[in-house]
Amino acid sequence: MRAAQLYRYQVPMDAGVVLRERRLKTRDGLLVRLRDSGREGWGDIAPLPGFSEETLDAALPAARDWLLAWQRGDAPALPAMASVAFGLSLAQAELHGTLPQAGNYHVAPLCTGDPDELFARLAGQRGDNVAKVKVGLYEAVRDGMVVNLLLEALPALRLRLDANRAWTPVKAQQFAKYVNPAYRSRIEFIEEPCKTPDDSRAFAAQTGIAIAWDESLRERDFTVAAEPGLRAVIIKPTLTGSLERVREQIACAHAAGLTAVISSSLESSLGLTQLARLAAWLTPGVTPGLDTLALMQAQLVRPWPDSPLPCWSVDALEPLL
16 A cells, blocks of 8 residues: 655755855755555655755645655656656655665765865775865956865866856956866866856867856756767756656766766755765766765765764654655
């Protein structure tokens, strides 16, 4: 007999988390649990403020209606809202055993610009010496100097940069000016450096620094294709949609000869462990972008390996269904 449960959560965030000029004090979302014939599957529905098209208030009734229909024995279509479709489809994948258990828990650590701190983190983990730096939050010249310092101080380091379309072409060139051309090949990519895709393409051509698409993937009529200077696509499943849609995007990227990187949208620890399993399954050998748990003050239901944060049980959550 089928049973469905829905819980609401609110996890405190570190004080310094800012998304698109908005301070995020808590990470709010929904956990779903499906049960059938002795099996169960979980999913995390967590619209990301400022990035998701839907709000949590809109996601809640869509998720509840789907769960009620499923519990009755129906086979309802997944809702159109990306975060809801993803969370529900992952719960189904767990329930049916189609989501492998093995996960890729090696992450590209987020770096604040301190090479000593980054060296300590990289020394404590196995795998590639790859880290991520957010750029575009401060002056482009400062960003260029920080990136150059890191690459100079750590000769084995490779960097992924994320600009979130922050720069004008002039600002992007100011950044590149301060990065030694000899180090630029160790920048795996910079995600959407400029405000428009065409300016980002021009930046790659002028500087030799590879780019990656992120926001562009979610624009209408955008097609993943091989392009000069393009190395990767950043796939954020919570913003993409169902597991089927995520697999389609990854397949398109691979067919075009591009690297697909599964990345977090500040999901709970339960959601992050599922993304790690997706990464091991669908993007083997590629380090995912999942180093966001440290921005939170607690975990939910399933802990991330070796995380010191307390893990809240399901009893600490607000039941809605």
